[in-house]
Amino acid sequence: MRRIVSFILLGIGVFAVALGLLLRFYAYPQLAKIPLDNESTSVAQGSGITALVIRTVNGAPQPEIRHNMTLTSTTYVTGDLTQPEVKEDGDVAVYVEATKTTDDATGIVVDASVRSLCIDRHTNEAVAPCEGQYIETEQGKKVTADRNTVQQPGLSFKFPFETEQKDYQFYDLSVRKPVTARFDGEETIQGLDTYRFVMTVPPTKIGDKEVPGSLIGKDDQPSVNTELYYQVKKTVWVEPSTGIVVVGQQEGKQELVAEDQSPGEGTVVFDGTLRFTDETINDNVTKAEDNKSKLSLLTSWPVAMWIIGGILIVVGLVMLNGSQRGGRYRSEVPTRRQHADAAR
Structure with a gap:
């Protein structure tokens, strides 16, 4: 579940940054x-x-x-x-x-x-x-x-x-x-x-x-x-x-x-x-x-989008990295069956 949330945050963050760039460097010159x-x-x-x-x-x-x-x-x-x-x-x-x-x-x-x-x-x-x-x-x-x-x-x-x-x-x-x-x-x-x-x-x-x-x-x-x-x-x-x-x-x-x-x-x-x-x-x-x-709308909003998008990308990467570490940790912990097999 954590991996899913991290991917969602990454997607929203990348979208916000991309939309900010589009508004500032394409839409603004068209309006100004x-x-x-x-x-x-x-x-x-x-x-x-x-x-x-x-x-x-x-x-x-x-x-x-x-x-x-x-x-x-x-x-x-x-x-x-x-x-x-x-x-x-x-x-x-x-x-x-x-x-x-x-x-x-x-x-x-x-x-x-x-x-x-x-x-x-x-x-x-x-x-x-x-x-x-x-x-x-x-x-x-x-x-x-x-x-x-x-x-x-x-x-x-x-x-x-x-x-x-x-x-x-x-x-x-x-x-x-x-x-x-x-x-x-x-x-x-x-x-x-x-x-x-x-x-x-x-x-x-x-x-x-x-x-x-x-x-x-x-x-x-x-x-x-x-x-x-x-x-x-x-x-x-x-x-x-x-x-x-x-x-x-x-x-x-x-x-x-x-x-x-x-x-x-x-x-x-x-x-x-x-x-x-x-x-x-x-x-x-x-x-x-x-x-x-x-x-x-085309000057202040892009800045807000870049900031929010950047934060979401960082949080998403942190969560994704944490979920991957948790998965590796669990794979390295011996199960009860592994303990029993080792005892034999």
């Missing part, structure tokens, strides 16, 4: 992938902002710097299933991001952009080849790239599954390159444990602009050639299991710098902070908690 048909909306708002707006006066565009504005920035991300890189059960997704920032008081669009890129569904980094990648920050001026070149390198939209407490490279659309997302500590958001990352861009030239002299205090000149400088501090709070950005905040500044000026001496055309709204944060917390629960 961003969806092909993603569709999400995030909203950020800020008040007391200085920004450049373009009004239409007598049918002509008229730039104007306004202060103490309340802005709303809406970002819509969707998966593009029409691109050649997208295949069912494949490892590449194509996402399109459309962002529009508007003045709450007038509805005037302050800034807008659209971009498309190919992303590795496991690492969340941009990849090539990518046929339809592009950036459009000015309407009708789409900037494309060779399909074999990664146009927007680094992470976009979210962080990797199982985000670590280390620095990452995250793409910044304004400077057109990845910047370092520096790990800055842990923080609890609505009961959810998150990692905080900070991205900083010092004053950096991002373009040349010809503007009316009156816009930058040079009323005697009808137009002036200037350089547009950009600086920002972005802070994101990331749920590490899923890589979902739960909260995002951006403190930015832009200025027009004339030829006789240095950065910091120019005309400020944007200065303010935008942060995810409470509704967006609540939605992100719910999404992160749901996805975290699904993933934990």
Whole structure:
């Protein structure tokens, strides 16, 4: 009976270890992938902002710097299933991001952009080849790239599954390159444990602009050639299991710098902070908690199975070894008949 029990324990232990390996190294990679048909909306708002707006006066565009504005920035991300890189059960997704920032008081669009890129569904980094990648920050001026070149390198939209407490490279659309997302500590958001990352861009030239002299205090000149400088501090709070950005905040500044000026001496055309709204944060917390629960079944359960399976295997081997020793001992003990035979 003891041998039977030991074999049962060995069988259950081996099965538990094998099932744990299957869940962790086969099922988990299948689940820890961003969806092909993603569709999400995030909203950020800020008040007391200085920004450049373009009004239409007598049918002509008229730039104007306004202060103490309340802005709303809406970002819509969707998966593009029409691109050649997208295949069912494949490892590449194509996402399109459309962002529009508007003045709450007038509805005037302050800034807008659209971009498309190919992303590795496991690492969340941009990849090539990518046929339809592009950036459009000015309407009708789409900037494309060779399909074999990664146009927007680094992470976009979210962080990797199982985000670590280390620095990452995250793409910044304004400077057109990845910047370092520096790990800055842990923080609890609505009961959810998150990692905080900070991205900083010092004053950096991002373009040349010809503007009316009156816009930058040079009323005697009808137009002036200037350089547009950009600086920002972005802070994101990331749920590490899923890589979902739960909260995002951006403190930015832009200025027009004339030829006789240095950065910091120019005309400020944007200065303010935008942060995810409470509704967006609540939605992100719910999404992160749901996805975290699904993933934990494939990360914590395998460990428990390996531990329990290992214990059962050890107990089974001990019992089996003990039963074999007992059998040998009994075979070596003389029976009464053996004693009688020996007496004769």
